[in-house]
């Protein structure tokens with residue numbers, strides 16, 4: 270923990286006084302150096318954190334969309350070029366020139382952050398900063414994945430990993446009408462999945478889950494947020510021929526049985542429109558991020574808790 274100057278706004282930017290910032294597993298990966306091979310972080314030292322809600326307190330003269338005291342949020346996509354084929358087709362999250370909050374630029378484990386006004390979102394007043402913060406990574410990430418999974422009321426989806434993102438995937442998959450099977454190796458996460466309406470929970474730490482999933486005839490779609498190659502391979506096996514596996518983590522998928530025509534789709538965050546829709550759903554009470562509040566000073570302890578698997582859904586740091 271150290272004192273740094275309050276960042277200055279440039280053209281098109283806003284200064285946000287942070288009210289809450291979620292603690293993401295990807296922060297832990299970056300801090301532990303797991304992602305140096307992917308060029309993350311892009312600079313050092315860096316302030317981590319990319320699911321941020323706070324109050325707009327100052328902005329550059331060219332900004333017209335904000336009023337003093339507006340409640341705003343910042344997601345992992347800190348900026349995108351606005352000109353490439355992906356930016357022009359509503360897929361700015363795969364812009365090759367994108368910058369990620371807390372990886373390329375300083376993030377939210379702090380009291381203040383500077384954000385681009387094109388990438389900040391008005392947060393509905395009926396959400397507190399702490400309950401809204403996880404919408405800005407688990408929420409949008411879950412929504413992006415669920416939209417790619419081809420869910421309908423008659424379909425079964427297996428959700429692999431019920432942590433910060435998984436517990437949002439589960440709620441969103443139910444909004445799409447699908448029957449949800451939760452797969453995890455954590456008893457407390459499976460308990461949470463039951464509370465959130467999973468029709469079945471599968472504890473991979475016991476018995477042969479692959480056989481079990483085959484026994485029910487497989488699933489139409491799988492969504493993987495467990496950072497485990499073993500579970501990713503199980504997801505591919507559990508998915509019916511012609512079905513869809515949405516991958517939201519790095520994992521080894523093993524040999525793909527091409528004759529079964531399974532679709533493997535990567536999913537990262539979501540678009541800005543997806544973010545707005547997630548906020549609408551949360552404001553209407555249709556999804557809810559379950560969070561635990563901690564003081565910003567406890568950041569290191571919270572990261573260790575996350576590493577040990579002791580965080581139930583989402584930890585948020587409050588300055």
Ligand SMILES: [Zn+2]
Pocket residue numbers: 293294295319320345406407
């Ligand atoms: Zn995240």
Ligand SMILES: [Zn+2]
Pocket residue numbers: 349350351352353354355356361364365366367
């Ligand atoms: Zn672009």
